[in-house]
Amino acid sequence: MSANSKISQASCWVVTDGSAGMEIQCIGLAEALRLDFKVKKIRTTKPWRWLPPHLWINPLKSLDKRGDLLEPPWPDVLISCGRQSIPLNLAIKKANGDKTFTIHIQTPNCDAGSFDLVIVPEHDKLRGENVLVCLGALGRITPEKLREAGEKFAPQVAHLNSPLVAVLVGGSNGCYDMTEEVMRDLAQKLEALHEDTGCNYLVTTSRRTGSENEAILKSALKGVPHQLWTGEGENPYFGYLALADALIVTGDSVNMVCEACSMGKPVHIFELPGGNAKFNHFHQSMREKGYTRPFLGKLERWEYPPLLETQKIAHEVEKILKKHFSK
Known part of the structure; x- marks a missing residue:
């Protein structure tokens, strides 16, 4: 099976705490990649929600049942955004024997190298071999x-x-x-x-x-x-x-x-x-x-190329996924 076929048939989870600004970015990327995705809105319990990722003892057991539970079969691709989703992203990758390709949007409060790919806005300072930089935020607009x-x-x-x-x-x-x-x-x-x-x-x-x-x-x-x-x-x-x-x-x-x-x-x-x-x-x-x-109370006129960062980033992610699925 070709890498393109594997991508088109790959399962995908979008994992966030349900905040609109985070969820939209993940869904926008999944849609641009034409992935068949499921949205997982998680709620975490105390005291874990307050702690940095490396202190979560068992992230998958730290979920509030009022949110979505994360259970196998694990996805081929996981896209997360937001602080609460970070330990869960890492835990799923480990539980699936590193088979899940993990993407995190926004700068994580942990080692970015723990993910397969991190996508950050230009105004964040994080840079690295597995870091893609976009202007502003991803979204669903096409x-x-x-x-x-x-x-x-x-x-x-x-x-x-x-x-x-x-x-x-x-x-x-x-x-x-x-x-x-x-x-x-x-x-x-x-x-x-x-x-x-x-x-x-x-x-x-x-x-x-x-x-x-x-x-x-x-x-x-x-x-x-x-x-x-x-x-x-x-x-x-x-x-x-x-x-x-x-x-x-x-x-x-x-x-x-x-x-x-x-x-x-x-x-x-x-x-x-x-x-x-x-x-x-x-x-x-x-x-x-x-x-x-x-905006100073007046309308001005000027032109610029439409800002379509999601499509640009998705093109780069797709090339990386092709290499991953061709292994």
Whole structure:
């Protein structure tokens, strides 16, 4: 059997703690590799969840039954992301006699050489023979998915006029604060931009946005033609990306910024209070490479090649998998 055939028939697990930002990256890579994968959302028990990987005595026995259990038959390929998944990734490789090809996304808090392959964003410092570096975060977006979503949601926004501006709103996290004052500032800038350009809006919020901030946004947009999605009904996110003429994105999410740049359209970053060295490096790199510009209340026009890092990384991973399965 050829290496290509072995890859196409390989079993695959995606292992994370269920966090959307982590799971999306793993699924995006598995889909780009055309692997038949199963998603495993794990929950770990105390005290193991607080300890570094090398201190977990028996990782596979440290799982909470409210999450997915990890039991044989073991997968041919395992893709993990996040701190909680690291000991489990290593334990499965050991339990399967090193037959499982292990991939971890993001810098692990252990020896990167313990995995067959590690994929890190450029703003992380880890480098090595088994390390692939991507700009930003991996994701599920492909030109085909965006085109299909745009065609599907176009009738729902046909009443809105151009220019259509997608507004992707995140929220507070460990690095950034989206206070009510910050949301009022964004809302006022959106009102003023509509008055200045006549633009209409396609707006999405996240679970981190918060009901108070959503209320501020809704109030500000009452007199502005728009469509707002806050989590109810079918998610139009891909459709909004495809249909927008330009985008405004809060800077708290690497995933969201990278997804916004997948169309090659102007992406304006609304900066939030906070940040850290990694986020600052990421945003600086995105500006320097011509993908984004700060949102200062105006729409700008510029062009750049669409950011499709998942496809680029998947191509490299596929070459490595071919060597692995040809042994």
